[in-house]
Amino acid sequence: ISLASHIGDYQFDNLLLNAAGVRCASTEELDKILDSDAGGCVTKSATPEPRKGNESPRMKATSMGCINSMGLPNHGLDYYLKFATEKQGNHGKQVILSVAGLSIDQNIEMLKKVQASSFSGLTELNLSCPNIAGKSQLGYDFEAVRDVLAATFKFFKKPLGLKLPPYFDFNQFDGIADVLNDFPITYINSINSIGNGLVVDPETESVVIKPKGGFGGLGGDYVKPTALANVRALRLRLKPEISIIGTGGIKSGKDVFEHVLCGADLVQIGTAFGFDGTPIFERISKELTELMAQKGYQTLADFRGKLKTI
């Protein structure tokens, strides 16, 4: 039984990755993921310069997942570009470089730097950070997405993935797919956290995180049905050359199976990886392998995208 998969020409012996932002801000954390059963890793989304991020408390675990408003704390693009470039070729595991500018100009500036570098791996452009005060998620402004992609593909010739926010309406699925199908995108990654949720503590009668009056991105059990819907809806609408990474609500082999049934080529684990650490990759690989054996599947292609309707 094989858990191998690919994104474009990039091979992964295991379809499991971490989700950007979780235990992946330092090279030590990234090396731990590469040394685990994960098929590769993705860096914390980078900004042009290092950032401290939002004030704490900025993340809170709950019984159903977590809420965060980290505010893009990271060591800056050069730090991650250096790491990703050093790692390419060895480990047999891909390092995906995630970038999240605070403006279209910053995104273009960073992608120009990546294009000019010797990095030959996958770059993930994050269009969906919900936690920068005063900044809306670019992924909800379809014409802005079209502008960014048009400007990007004038000079960017390396493989590019997009981290998308969750969409909640068929007009939105149609709208974003119409834009994405016009460009040579290597993959899309759905979903980022469900933005601007609110967790309240009835004991203290207070919010639980400090930034933005307590509003933050939701991950974990809160988001799995929305994540599966976005993977499925985009798989049905996007041209086959665009691969899909499924992210959201994964904490077991069964959850991975559901994402692949909906069309995912790879999957990323955020909240649950935050709770369990790198042993989760071995556990979930075992659970998925057992589930596939019970069902008589040898490879992910045997069931990918084959969700039945009734």
Ligand SMILES: C=Cc1c(C(=O)O)[nH]c(=O)[nH]c1=O
């Ligand atoms: C890149 C910033 C993000 C953050 C953050 O750094 O606050 N949190 C998320 O849930 N998703 C993001 O995309």
